[in-house]
Amino acid sequence: MARPARRGGGYWVYLIPSLVLFLVVIVVPFAMNVTTSFTRWSGVGTPTWVGLGNYAKLLRDERFWASFQHNVGLIVAMAVVPTIIGLVLAAALFDYIGRRFGTRTASALRAAYYLPQVLPVAVAGVVWGWMLHPSYGAVNQIFGLKVNWLGDSDIALATVMAVMVWFQLGYPVVIFMAGLQRADPALHEAAEIDGASWWRRFWHITIPQIRPEIFVVLLTCTIAALKVFGPIFVLTRGGPGSATMVPSYFSYLNFFQKADVGYGSAIATVLALIIVVVTFLFLRLQERDS
Amino acid sequence: MRTLRAPGGPPGRWAVLAALVVLAVVMLFPFVIVTLNAIKSPAEYSSGGPLSLPQGVYLDGIVEFWQRVDFGRKLWNSFLISGTVALAAVVLSVLNAYAIGIGRVRGRLWILVFFLVANTLPQEALVYPLYYLAKQAGLYDSTLAVIVIFTVIQAAFGTYLLSAVLGQFPREILEAAALDGAGRWRTLWRIVVPISRPTLSVLVIFFFIWTWNEFFLPLIFLISNDNQTVPVALGVLQGDKMMDATMSSASALLGIVPAVAFFLIFQRTLTRGITVGAVK
Structure with a gap:
């Protein structure tokens, strides 16, 4: 039994179950999706080969471009804004509140900011769908308003963005606070003795120390924003009109409602490509940075 | 001071x-x-x-909302799917990470890149073929299909994380086990798994909660009332004309309670674990 281990040799067998499963669940379906994107297909019968037809159609489709613009808005709401606010909050909690009011106060506040993150994102949508209901919703009732938050195409996207900031904010706060715990307190103390203001210390010491965390948060939140589906489905279904249409919902629409599977596949393929490229760009940046 | x-x-x-x-x-x-x-x-x-x-x-x-959607059933579906996925995905991750982190198989860097890409691919780019294949295999609208798919998706992340952890596994322990005549299979289950338990339990909890929170694939695969999960049942009813203000509120509360309960039960593990993923 105890043959001297051929380096690496026999360990391959442990990968076999995954190999089979990944082939069935990821590789083959993805290849099928890419192939289907070159066809016209309703989901039944034989697909017709149309070459790059679906992609040419995409480039001319205003809804497709609009959906990516909305995606940019959601990246701002889910990645950029939470990172910026999260940095200030984490630093304030860690070296201001934590020191002057005790770590318990800081932890309690952190838990409050984090709580929305524990919800399934669809449930967060259910909560806000109710809060923002035009006739009986709590927000309009409390403030005596008659705003159709999700049904008015001028403000629907802004409303969804605000909901996503609420949902996402706790994640960077938790990650950044953990990063600050790892950081060296001596630097901070030295700067404080030198009379550096809180903002200067925040900018020159805190932020550089948790750069790896900032990268990770920006990457994961950007990907989450590119993939966003649940809140759109629950809150607006991409509407009114296509005011909150995003690529993932747009592909879903083509797959399961318009029976335009080829076109849906093309949208999904583009989305996948963008996400993979964004991931690699971030990782390259991070590598160069460290 | x-x-x-x-x-x-x-x-x-x-x-x-x-x-x-x-x-x-x-x-x-x-x-x-x-x-x-x-x-x-x-x-x-x-x-x-x-x-x-x-x-x-x-x-x-x-009560009325609970009965109308048969909420107990949804809870059970969510629980069954998430629990099975969590355990199966950890087993799969351990097997992969054993080969990559400890076995150091050839081409392990590329294998890791593969898992990373599999993990980042949007479900939208897999969903229609999966839906089509599941229909062909008679697995459409069954929890089994959802369990298999999420096991693979979660295992992609688990492999990535666990390979790094097992890469640091103390070599002396492995050598001692080999000297005692333990084969690889025994070494894995008797030594590597028990020692890595803290990391594995973090993964189980994370996979459970992530799967619980999923919406897109369960929405498409679990269409009958008997198979729906909690987020799907609540999500499709949002804005339903039959729901008045207080019942909508009740439905939101039923979605919140299990999520907050998990958070409170697993708080310590979670706050430790959220950062595990970040620092790699």
Whole structure:
């Protein structure tokens, strides 16, 4: 039994179950999706080969471009804004509140900011769908308003963005606070003795120390924003009109409602490509940075 | 000690605390409002509005919603799917990470890149073929299909994380096991798994919660009422014309309670674990 281990040799067998499963669940379906994107297909019968037809159609489709613009808005709401606010909050909690009011106060506040993150994102949508209901919703009732938050195409996207900031904010706060715990307190103390203001210390010491965390948060939140589906489905279904249409919902629409599977596949393929490229760009940046 | 420098503290520190507390109140506000109104009668809501305190606990809204969607069934479906996925995905991750982290198989870097890409691919780019294949295999609208798919998706992340952890596994222990005549299979289950238990339990909990929270694939695969999960059942009913204000609130509360319960039960593991993923 105890043959001297051929380096690496026999360990391959442990990968076999995954190999089979990944082939069935990821590789083959993805290849099928890419192939289907070159066809016209309703989901039944034989697909017709149309070459790059679906992609040419995409480039001319205003809804497709609009959906990516909305995606940019959601990246701002889910990645950029939470990172910026999260940095200030984490630093304030860690070296201001934590020191002057005790770590318990800081932890309690952190838990409050984090709580929305524990919800399934669809449930967060259910909560806000109710809060923002035009006739009986709590927000309009409390403030005596008659705003159709999700049904008015001028403000629907802004409303969804605000909901996503609420949902996402706790994640960077938790990650950044953990990063600050790892950081060296001596630097901070030295700067404080030198009379550096809180903002200067925040900018020159805190932020550089948790750069790896900032990268990770920006990457994961950007990907989450590119993939966003649940809140759109629950809150607006991409509407009114296509005011909150995003690529993932747009592909879903083509797959399961318009029976335009080829076109849906093309949208999904583009989305996948963008996400993979964004991931690699971030990782390259991070590598160069460290 | 630090406070000695400025006895009593500058007046500004209370302002900072106040600002942070106000933000916390804003963040928690929806939870409070939902709970408050889930236990009101529709009449109370229309007369007193969302901010009035309930005059007693009115559970009819919750009970009626629970019965209408057979919520116990949804809880069980979610629990069964998430639990099975969590365990199966950890087993799969351990097998992969054993080969990559400890076995150091050839081409392991590329294998890791493969898992990373598999993990980042949007489900939208897999969903139609999966839907089509599941229909062909007679697995459409079955929890089994969802379990298999999520096991693979979670295992992609688990492999990535666990390979790094097992890469640091103390070589002396492995060599000692080999000297004692333990084969690879035995070494894995008798030595590597027990020693890595803390990391594995973090993964189980994470996979469970992530799967619980999933919406897109369960929405497409689990269409019959008997198979739906909690987020799907609530998500498709949102804005339903049959729901009045307090019942909508009750439905939101039923979605919140299990999620918050998991958070409270697993708080320690979670706060430790959220950062595990970040630092790699």
